[in-house]
Amino acid sequence: MSGSVLLLCLLVIGVVAYWLGRMRANALAGAKLSSMHSRSSYHGGYTFVWSVLPALLLLAVWVSVSPTIVETTVARSFPQEVLTAAQSAQNLEFGIIRSIARGLTLLSSSDAATLVNGTGDVRALLSAKGVPLAGDPKPYMMTAALELNRLTAISQWLMTVAVIALSLGGLFFSLKAIAPKLRARNRVERVILGSLIAASSVAILTTIGIIASMLGEASHFFSMVPAHEFFFGTVWDPRFAAAGAGNSEGQFGLIPLLLGTLYIGLVAMLVAVPVGLFSAIYMAEYASPRLRAFAKPMLEVLAGIPTIVYGFFAMITVGPFLRDISAQINGIATGNFQNFIQAQSVLTAGFVMGIMLIPYVSSLSDDIITAVPRALRDGSLGLGATRSETVKKVILPAALPGIVGALLMTASRAVGETMIVVLAAGVAARIQINPFEPMTTVTVKIVNQLTGDLEFTSPQTLVAFALGITLFALTLCLNIYALYIVRKYREQYE
Amino acid sequence: MTDFTANGPLPVTASPVRRDIGIKRRYAAERRFRLYGILAIGFGLLFLALLIWSVVSKGYTAFQQTEISIPVEFSEKVIDPQNKRATDPNVLMMANYPVLARDALAKELGVDLSDRVALKELNTMISNSVRVQLRDIVLRDPSVIGKTVTVRVLAEGNVDSAFKGQIDLSVPEKDRKINDRQLGWIHQLAEKGDLVKAFNTGIFVNGASSRPEAAGVGVALIGSFYMMLIVLVLALPIGVAASIYLEEFAPKNRLTDLIEVNINNLAAVPSIVYGLLGLAVFINFAGLPRSASVVGGLVLTLMTLPTIIIATRAALKAVPPSIRAAALGLGASKMQTIFHHVLPLAMPGILTGTIIGLAHALGETAPLLLIGMVAFVADYPGTPLQPATALPVQIYMWANEAERAFVERTSGAIIILLLFLLAMNIGAVILRRRFERRW
């Protein structure tokens, strides 16, 4: 039985177990329900857990471990020259064997027989079934594939028996354990609590996964390209990955990408901060309830629009507009209608990203401004200060730490933003200071390096992970610092 | 003791000399400050309007497609000149169907079939998709060979653009995608009523195509649907379970503090990092197929989880402690209290947060690029394990196409995406309005 069918079986056994457990508990209780410690449904739950959970764990372990055991067993019978070959070559060979083994199960028995006795064309037959082979099969592979299939079948059969046996065993054990004094509810609740804890560990696991996977791949990269060349290199020129060969030619300098990221982020913040902050102040301090009820959700719509849409807007509307207007301005000023703003430029990408960030700035600062106690506002107004004086001299200084935190969070968004820069910033990795020229960012290069064919052995692919960990570290620092500031700020007024 | 107030009105004090406290200057500053605020809000709203207008004005035409009705003669001479179709099934598959359409169009317009230049120009007016369309007609019913049937074929993208008036006719003819003679033909056909704009179902159902007129978001919609399903099925229970633990059970110590910071941070990690995670863990390590929606779904699940956890915890926190106390006081266990009372009361808030998280996931592009969803997929994926693409990724791919007609398609796809998001957000608002409880 395959894993999924087995899973279904377990579920059926579980349902039966629940029903049996309930029945038994009801029978034991008789007319006096209060003689039982727990309600009968908890006894049902108790039998369910016993019959499903251990079997499920066994199934999971078996499925993840057995292929490795089977494959090492098969590999022991390989000819000498294969066993002594390099690891990567061995992996390649094993890949072919796996494909053959998979293909054999798809073929009709007569076709399979022709393959086994060596008369059929393995490649042609298999590719007709949609199983392409990466290389020409060697004679020993057929035996290995057959062995692989045989062992896999045995393993599957054993697994089925073991899992079902464990499940039924659990069922009988728990049924016998049902007694008036059994604290079934407490036991079931403990299992539920365990699963709740498991669920909250997903968040931790994600972070660990991010760090481990990126560090792992990035360390491969740093074994090919020295870390100082990456972190302090000023030239980005990765060349193309030559298939198969791990050649480390090309230069992987982070600096131009980092500068581009920061420059575009800076332009974005220059747009988003004043607009967002003034919007927030106006909403919090001046706007009538009606204007607020209309304008606040409208501005928040800007945050709900996917970034790809902003990217398209930048590429199709804003970029060409800036280019044409610059040509006009240049023409009026000098008579030469040559545009001085490129369609893809730091300005285009930064400006559009700034618009995207407006709602982040405004809603974060709005929260923070409204968290300033009313008493401070009244104190200032009661002394005869105007509203704007109150805002400038009392509220903003009081809210400053919180606002700084909000701006840092926004900056981290700007640094990690991808789609707008992919479509509007350009791909030229250069170090320059003209905002009208294109520059590129870390995120753009991650996308560039990882779309198309991937070769997990070449630095051209792996550099993306080095870029990724840099980006992650950068945003992590910004976020944690910002969270810290904001938390401190909130405590102050709570 | 006499009552002093009864002694008649008291004298009223005189106003003291007015102090100069700079009222005029200060009110000018006040007005300036307010103006900045109004300008800022206006700026934001202006660009929201501009963005929507830009997309809609470029995209609404994508929902109409120019079609040409022509009587196609399924001539045996062209389809099966050697009459081998009974023995070789490939003949009908490989036949030169576009020629049939071209000749039919030529006849319709009265163009001389020996004028090779004209024929070539005619050929470029009909979409390449005609090959599949006519082939399917013949394969379904081979008896059609030799007969003449009126078929509605898609006009080529440039014809479509020209007919919708999107091609600038002031550009010199040689720089234009469509020349004057072709324009004449378009008018001729349109006057006869053979060339019409019809509602474009293709954009909703077709898969990827290199020809704009035949390209659609069908595959992308299915891919996105699979992914949303996976996100919903995984992220909602895990997120709710995690929140219940953190909010109701977890002791307040450094570990839970760490988890708290960790979740807040995960919510702010750039989405592209999740793409790298998916690539390294799900594809490279676990060996799941590239371009499959299951990987996309898993990546988006991890991405959405923090949002759902944060929303759920807020919803749980909003349930007043008195409810918990009441249930506990009746002898309910903590678990029963939470599952019978707290969770149902928090449900509207949780669902609202989930919908918003889903909407975010639906519009996410960057991580999907990294796990290979940038794929040319023409066939519907039957399972989440098969290659698919996603709506925003389809938009990205079309945005990179050079042709004018693809700009229209891209905008059209964006409109579809925005409509989905709008529907989801309206759903969330309705949910919140209807079930929101104020304590």
Next chain:
Amino acid sequence: MNMLSETAVEKVLERKMTNAALKMSGKDVCVFYGEKQALYNVNLDIRENTVTALIGPSGCGKSTFLRTLNRMNDTIDNCRVTGRISLDQDDIYDPSIDVVELRARVGMVFQKPNPFPKSIYENVAYGPRIHGLARNKAEFDEIVESSLQRAGLWNEVKDRLNEPGTGLSGGQQQRLCIARAVAVSPEVILMDEPCSALDPIATARVEELIHELRANFTIVIVTHSMQQAARVSQRTAMFHMGLLVEENDTDKMFTNPDDQRTQDYIMGRFG
């Protein structure tokens, strides 16, 4: 003992002051919060260089009336005021009256001490700074020092003027807020239960201060405590359910009130 003799002196003073001129007066003042009416046709005079206490049970409208006197109600959405309130001869709700200027003349001290999160010096200098009352550092220093001295806080804080005002004790914070109000040199100071968040010792200190301030300012104080009203004020107004029940000299009010409700309230029969 000592207290007794002091009150005796006070009573002599009072008799002189009750003939003082009218500083502010309310005529037919009604206040509405949306649909709800909070004050009904209140007529009340505030005399110059006098402490007028507003008393009454919670929710009776005394704080609302106080806030109409410098238009702090303007900051509350959907609050509406009718009737006439005058300062000297001018109607303060007249469109020609500027609210900023009004509040510079009628200052306010709030229930909870609300120093700005700035230094002690900056807290006091804030008013003069926004109103441009001083031209240079020396003038500011002088205003800050004299205000703190008037608030009886100078000796306690003169060595730490640059420390944040939020670091002071509750009573000191409230005196800082009084100093902040005094620094603008208003004509009237409104105090909204200024001692309700303070301990008895700090309360006594603030009451003493109110006493001293009477020489230069007209003071209106809302208080919950009858004893406080009796101790600090010369005139008392009793509010009940949005109505002004009685307005009288304080000692008359507390010994022989005209109105039965006042009698009941003072005797502690409701409240």
